[in-house]
Amino acid sequence: MKRLLLALLFLLPLIAGAQAQDKPVALKISLWIPASLPLVPAYTEWGQSMQQASGGTIQSTVFPSEMLGKAFDHYDMARDGIVDVAYVNPGYQPGRFPIIALGQIPFTFRDGHSGTQAIDAFYRKYAGKEMKDVHFCFAFIHDPGTLHSRVRIATPADLKGVKVRPAQSTVGEMVTLLGGTNVQASAPEARGAIERGVADAIFFPWNSMFNFGIDKVVKYHLDVPLYTSVFVTVMNKAKYEAMSPAQKKVVDDHCTTEWAEKVAGPWTDFEAAGREKMRQQAGHEFVELTDAQVAEWRASVGPLFSRWKDSVKAVGTDPDQAAAELKAAIAKYEAAK
Numbered sequence: 001m002k003r004l005l006l007a008l009l010f011l012l013p014l015i016a017g018a019q020a021q022d023k024p025v026a027l028k029i030s031l032w033i034p035a036s037l038p039l040v041p042a043y044t045e046w047g048q049s050m051q052q053a054s055g056g057t058i059q060s061t062v063f064p065s066e067m068l069g070k071a072f073d074h075y076d077m078a079r080d081g082i083v084d085v086a087y088v089n090p091g092y093q094p095g096r097f098p099i100i101a102l103g104q105i106p107f108t109f110r111d112g113h114s115g116t117q118a119i120d121a122f123y124r125k126y127a128g129k130e131m132k133d134v135h136f137c138f139a140f141i142h143d144p145g146t147l148h149s150r151v152r153i154a155t156p157a158d159l160k161g162v163k164v165r166p167a168q169s170t171v172g173e174m175v176t177l178l179g180g181t182n183v184q185a186s187a188p189e190a191r192g193a194i195e196r197g198v199a200d201a202i203f204f205p206w207n208s209m210f211n212f213g214i215d216k217v218v219k220y221h222l223d224v225p226l227y228t229s230v231f232v233t234v235m236n237k238a239k240y241e242a243m244s245p246a247q248k249k250v251v252d253d254h255c256t257t258e259w260a261e262k263v264a265g266p267w268t269d270f271e272a273a274g275r276e277k278m279r280q281q282a283g284h285e286f287v288e289l290t291d292a293q294v295a296e297w298r299a300s301v302g303p304l305f306s307r308w309k310d311s312v313k314a315v316g317t318d319p320d321q322a323a324a325e326l327k328a329a330i331a332k333y334e335a336a337k
Contacts, residue, residue, distance in 0.1 A: 022244045027060035027235075030083035032071035032188065035064040036211050038266035039087070046254060046263055054250045058243075060085070071186035075234065079133045084239045088232050091168020092186065098311035099126045102326055103141065104170035105308065106227040106301045107337045112143035112268030113261060114335035119230055120260040122329040126322070127232075130315075134234040137255035140264035142205045143271035144225030148218040149201035150194065154287050156300040159201075165190050167203040168229045173304055191217055203227055207274025221278060223286045224294060225337070233263070 027050075029043055040062060047060030069077045071092065078086035090097035091104050100123055102108075109115030120139045127136035145167065147153060153162065160179035166172035172182045183199040185192075187208070193199040194217040202214060203226070209215045233255075240251060278284055289297075309319035330336050 022054070022057040022247055025054075025058045025239075025243060025247060027058065027084040027239070028068065029060050029062045029085040029087075030068040030074060030077060031062060031064045031087045032066045032069075032074060032186065033064060033087070034188075034211050037064075037208065038270045039263070040064045042263045042266050043087070046259065050250055050254050053253065054247055058247055058250060066188060071188060075131075075134070078234045078236050081236045081238060083236070085137070085233065085235050088234055089168060089229060090232060091170065091229055094169035094172065095311065097130050098308070098315055099123070099130045099317055099322060100139065100230055100232070101168075101170050101311070102308055102322065103139075103228070103230040104168045105304050106171065106174065107298055109141060109144065109228050109330070109335050110337050111335070112141055112228070112271065113265060114333045115228060115330075116140040116261050116264045116268070117257055117333040118326070118329040118335040120257045121332070122326045123232075124257075125325070126317070129317075131232070131234060133237065135237050135240040137233040137235055137251075138257065138260035138263070139230060139232045140260045141228040141230055142208075142264070143268045144228050145203060145205035145208075145271070146224055146226045147201055147203055147222040148209065148214065149220045149222075150218055151200055152220045152285070152287060153201060153222060154289065155293055156296055163198065163200045165193055165199040165202040167227060170304055170308070171203050171227055173307060174301055177303055178300060187212055190214055194218065205229075205271040205274065206278060207271045209274065209278065215278065215281065215284070219284060221284060221286050223288050224297065226297065231264075233260075 027047065029047060031040060031043060033039055044062050047062065050058045050060065068083050074086040075088045077083045090100050103119040119141055123139045151162065153159060156178050159175060162180045163183050164175045164180045165183045165185050166175055175182050183193055190202055191213045194202060194214065204214060240248065243251065279286065312319040312322060
């Protein structure tokens, strides 16, 4: 017993020395959202937690507001090592990430908290295949958003001929099915598109309307939780592989479903509060829907699931199995709409 204790006393300094010898790692975390959104301090706290857990060897700096590159480019920026960690909207690139697009179909999630846990738990099985050229960390959604417009829209038929900035590719498909025209613009570019008359309407979460100044250029708001967008946090693969085993474990411990909800949770609460804030603004009209009109909107998204199944089959994935797995995750986290 004494020999064992002596051996442990001998080994402990060696273990501590090995950890102390881990090379410092500096992570550039790139976000395309403004610094005023709650996601920015949430990512900062995430980085600080990794720093503490690594004994100070993993340090990070958060760059918001497209400081390092455009929103549409963030996945490729992480892949190519332009940044080390990137906040990505897969729906900005139609057809490129078909599996995760299942979470983009309107009327899927109840709220951002439970929906984030469900989409992250579901996608972990598929991320290595669909996003194989980066190191996947976690996925999340924002709290359900809706359609905001310069012209009054109450039913799916009202979208015919309207120029719409969709939030993501699946919503864009819905706009096309309903006879509207899609206007591609990232969130930071959206206000300008509406001001110039390039777009008449926009799908957007509630409180972010104020952060991007979009509340200044629209009047009508469809009062129904219509859609969510799916986001992922990914890391440059070479950066991750160059870390020590201890550092990789720290990153792995911070790339979990629990951390997905921790990072996205404050944003969920922020967006949920935006609906009431908008009600208090002068010059804005909420378009209240009847049960029949809500049913029309729900029916209008039906073809999107069939199209999603075709896109997933094309990349060699069983759509029925994937859909069943998301359904099970939604049931587990009580995230159903």
